[in-house]
Amino acid sequence: MVRFVARRLVGMITVLFAVSLIVFVVFMVLPKQNPAQSLAGKNATPLLVKSIEEEWGFDESLPQQYLTMMERVFTGELIQYEPRIPVSDRVIEGIPATFSLTIGAAAIWLFFGLLLGYLSAVRAGGWLDRILTGVSIAGISIPVFLLAPVLIYVFANKLEILPNGQYVPFSEDPTEWLKHLILPWITLAVLSIGFYSRVLRSNMLDVMNEDYVRTARAKGLSERQVMTRHVLRNSLIPVITLFGLDFGATIAGTAIITEVIFSIDGIGNYAAEGVGKFELPPIMGVALYGAFFVVLLNTIVDVVYAYLDPRVRLGETASS
């Protein structure tokens, strides 16, 4: 298992290296425009452009340019120039809000997705299954940019029981933190709840036909033991994979729309702002940040997967 994890970590670093190369090529090498001009922003003075050109060494060889870029990324010298703030500061500032939003939403969607999927599968064909199927399809079908305004209209404007947005740090006021996040959480989770319950249901129905489930019954396990220890346990393996990827993608950018609609000052909002103002440093910074979390979550998924399914631990002997 240790060797397996070590191998995955090496793989992770390799992928991150590849991603940084792609970022470099896409933003620095391919565009016809002078990269210093893009970095400086739309209204930059020629003086600023000149100084950026020198700092980044755009007259040197490409490998040297890449090294300079990576050095600046790691030392916090990737800077946005209007106003002049290091990108890393803004990303770190945005992390509490983005993580509160995404981790909370992920916990909600995983819990309800699995619960509804399990109930649906155990009662497959019955009335409960039919109702849950309808609910899931509805959840999958409602787009975030429609759901969010409707939720705001109903709960914030009409009923006035929840605030219509903004983010209150947990350290400031935990109750307000929770109240402010409920609607964004629901917005972000609804689609995935529907999707995950469908996926789990169909996995479970497949697994129920497996020979080892018949064996489990034949050895005298109760129906609940058969369902949880054998059917659910084995059906979770693909769901965990999906969850890792989705969660990584949500942290990296899927939450942008929700953050913008609810005016949550997270990384998604920062990225949207950067794109809107056509500023290169925030876009590069968020791209690298997003890639890091997608790759990290992928690696975690691989390790968890190996833990859940012993057949995945390839190239290992039984004793290790």
Place this chain on the structure above:
Amino acid sequence: MSAPLLSVKDLRVGFATEEGVVQAVDGVNFDLAPGEVVAIVGESGSGKSVTAQTIIGLTRANNARIEGSVKLGGEELTNAGDAAMRRLRGERIAMVFQDPMTSFNPVYRLGDQIVEAIRAHRPDTSKKQGRQRVVELFEAVGIPDAGRRVDDYPHEFSGGMRQRAMIAMALALEPEVLIADEPTTALDVTIQAQILGLIEDLNREHNLATILITHDLGVVAEVADRVLVMYAGKVVEQGTLDEIFYDPQHPYTWGLLGSLTRLDRPRPHRLPQIAGSPPSLLDLPEGCPFRPRCPHEFSKCPQYPGLEARLPDSSDHCDRCWLTPEEKREKRMVEGQIGLEAPRQVGRA
């Protein structure tokens, strides 16, 4: 003779489908005494596996209709509650399945899966005691290095070893009845012999009543005491091993016997086979369902005879064929041995 341990009477199992009711099992009768091996033989879809799974209540479903009676030690099982059936599975009747590759859950250690079976019935067994028991069982079924291999996952076992582990699991609670559903079909021939030998030994040592389900008459000849031949959900012939092998009464049995390869006979230039394929259970021919494939079909065949003893000297040897014993004795000989003639050519222009 003492009361049988397991007694199956007029067992009928039907499944409602969109195209109609599939009568998968239609009137199966047999008794099973401790230490006895009854083999149920037939092609795929003949109802042999459904019979076995119905005995331990695994065919219960909303669309299943189960009639008749299955008694274990006098206790009726067909209408027993789910909890009662659960207590009985693994504890009194254990089952070994066909494909050892897929019959264990791939994500748990083999030892843990067997401990799970033990603890389902004896909740006060500690994990350590359970593990100790599994080591004993692995040794009993001939798995080498048992102490280490209990912690292996199924994919780390070969097919034959996995089937041994399957048998170990079936024996874990010292059941009275063992149902082996094609236990050797997925294994290669040398391993088959080992597994059959193992089942035979255990059957003798533990006085285990065994139902052996197979399509392989070679397997039957090794271990069975009595044989039921099934075709399209019905028993077409049943009797002792010797009766079935040396004095078979039903043309279908002749066909099965004739298609065995034998090393003690000259090699036929072509391996004999039964022409055609089994009928759909949704669209059975009138009368004898074997009629369309049978070269000896005659005027009485559109009516299906009951399963009766038709020989003067045996009351246990029953079959469902209208031919007289003399006719059967004559017609079953093909080139000096028992077999089924090639079918008459019909409708060839």
